[in-house]
Amino acid sequence: MNLQQMRYVLAVAANGSFREAAKALYISQPSLSHGIKQLEQELDAPLFERTRQGTILTAAGQDFVASAQKIVQQVDHLQQHFTTTEAEQHYFSVAGQHYDFIALAVCQVLKQYSDYRYIRIFESTALEVIKDVEHYHSELGIIFLSDYNQSRLLRLFKQDELVYEELGVFQTHIFICTDHPLAKKATINLADLAPYPQVRFTQEASYPDLAEDPLEAPATGAVIATSDRATMSRIVARTDAYGSGSGILEAPEEQGLIMRPLQHSPKNRVIILRRQGHELSEIGQYFVTALRAYFASQHVSLFK
Incomplete structure (x- = not known):
């Protein structure tokens, strides 16, 4: 068993088919299939089952993916930590859904940390924001949490070892x-x-x-x-x-x-997402402080 085979399995699980996984990994489908077949023989257990709906994980496959995700994430984190140059350390990234206030907080960061060479704002869907934080691409994620989406999101946070704190409640x-x-x-x-x-x-x-x-x-x-x-x-x-x-x-x-x-509005929350056990960098802490200051200034008109 090796790290490459783990990445193969994770790619098939994420893409739902060997064909799409091979495209995502930029390898041939036979190479992908061969690598996973060797792994299944070593484990003496099938990891995938082909159905009309696509390729799905077996029970053994689900157990394997749960463990492999953590291993691959930790390896990626170690590689990033020990191969990052001093210049690259002056890097800050935040992921979020499409909110104007993220850019406003980043403007405050730019004034305070003018020596940073690269600041990234990644705007996308809730799932992509979660993935971006989980895979160490962004230090923080900003998303919307409601009674409607809470059940699914909290399961994802637990699965991906992410924690969150509330920025504010809005109507x-x-x-x-x-x-x-x-x-x-x-x-x-x-x-x-x-x-x-x-x-x-x-x-x-x-x-x-x-x-x-x-x-x-x-x-x-x-x-x-x-x-x-x-x-x-x-x-x-x-x-x-x-x-x-x-x-x-x-x-x-x-x-x-x-x-x-809107009258009788449900409870909507904006939350800050980060990796469990991760201590925020100085610039990350400043960004959160800038966000909280903005939210405090808007409290009367926007929040219950």
């Missing part, structure tokens, strides 16, 4: 154009929204419960789905459609938008 806000028929209302309820189309920001096509949009799709009425925030804002600013979000948006009026809190 779901509705985004509409400045001359929308609902613009004069101080708050909006679901019944108010029924006549209007909803614009949804969707990137987690396979996992609707992990969607970044805090408002579920309506049972009736038109839905416009987009994977681009700018497109969502442009549609809302020019039509009677509406969108939903945290309400944490820098200068919405400049985009032709106004925000109104």
Whole structure:
């Protein structure tokens, strides 16, 4: 058994097929199959089963993946730690879903740590943010946690040995154009929204419960789905459609938008994600402090 074979198994488990795993690893499918077959013979246990739905892990395969993930992660961490040059140590990366306040906090970091050669902001889906932190690409992850997605996310955190702390609790806000028929209302309820189309920001096509949009799709009425925030804002600013979000948006009026809190909003939380046992770097601590300062300044208008 070797590290390469572990990576082969993890790739097949992640991609759901030998073909896609081989593409992801940039190797031939026969080489991948041969490596896994040798491993299965050594373990005297099949790790995968081919079905109509794809390639799935056997019970032995599930046990193997759980252990192999930890080993591969630790090896990657050791390699990164001992092969990093002094210049590369001046590197900071944060992963997050699409929130304006992340960039605002990074601006504060840039002023304080002007000697850093590379600062990275990785914006993506909840699953990709988790993966980025888990694999040591980012020191911190910023994601949205709700009653709707909490069950799945907490299982992932435990599985990937990640911990989190709460930044703040926010009320779901509705985004509409400045001359929308609902613009004069101080708050909006679901019944108010029924006549209007909803614009949804969707990137987690396979996992609707992990969607970044805090408002579920309506049972009736038109839905416009987009994977681009700018497109969502442009549609809302020019039509009677509406969108939903945290309400944490820098200068919405400049985009032709106004925000109104949703009545009877569920509890939504913004959380900071990190690896279990990981002590934050000095720049990481400063970033978190900058985030908390911003949230504190917005507390009255945004949080319950």
